[in-house]
Amino acid sequence: MADLTERQLIHLQELLDTQEISARIRARVAIPEESDDCEPTDVDDAMIKMELVELADIEAAHRRIDNHQYGLCIDCGCTIDYARLQASPTAKRCTQCQRLHEQRHH
Ligand SMILES: [Zn+2]
Numbered sequence: 001m002a003d004l005t006e007r008q009l010i011h012l013q014e015l016l017d018t019q020e021i022s023a024r025i026r027a028r029v030a031i032p033e034e035s036d037d038c039e040p041t042d043v044d045d046a047m048i049k050m051e052l053v054e055l056a057d058i059e060a061a062h063r064r065i066d067n068h069q070y071g072l073c074i075d076c077g078c079t080i081d082y083a084r085l086q087a088s089p090t091a092k093r094c095t096q097c098q099r100l101h102e103q104r105h106h
Pocket of ligand 1: 076
């Protein structure tokens with residue numbers, strides 16, 4: 001486990017839960033109930049995809065908490081700043097590795 005206190009971890013889990021609820025609501029809004037006579041537009045598709053990616057990230061964060069890997073960078077293993085986790089509770093890389101990752105994928 002990273003250098004997070006139990007209190008910090010509980011707070012981050014609450015942030016994750018809040019994020020999960022709003023992502024689920026947005027995903028449901030984006031998916032039309034009457035899909036027969038209402039083809040989803042490209043915009044809706046992109047939005048659903050975004051919410052699904054976010055939900056997968058949240059799920060992965062919960063798994064890392066269970067495995068005591070949460071708050072550790074998946075690339076270099078260093079501790080991710082609490083401030084960074086507060087801003088982005090699903091963060092799985094430290095700021096430096098995230099920057100490198102984005103450079104490699106753009
Ligand atoms: Zn790192």
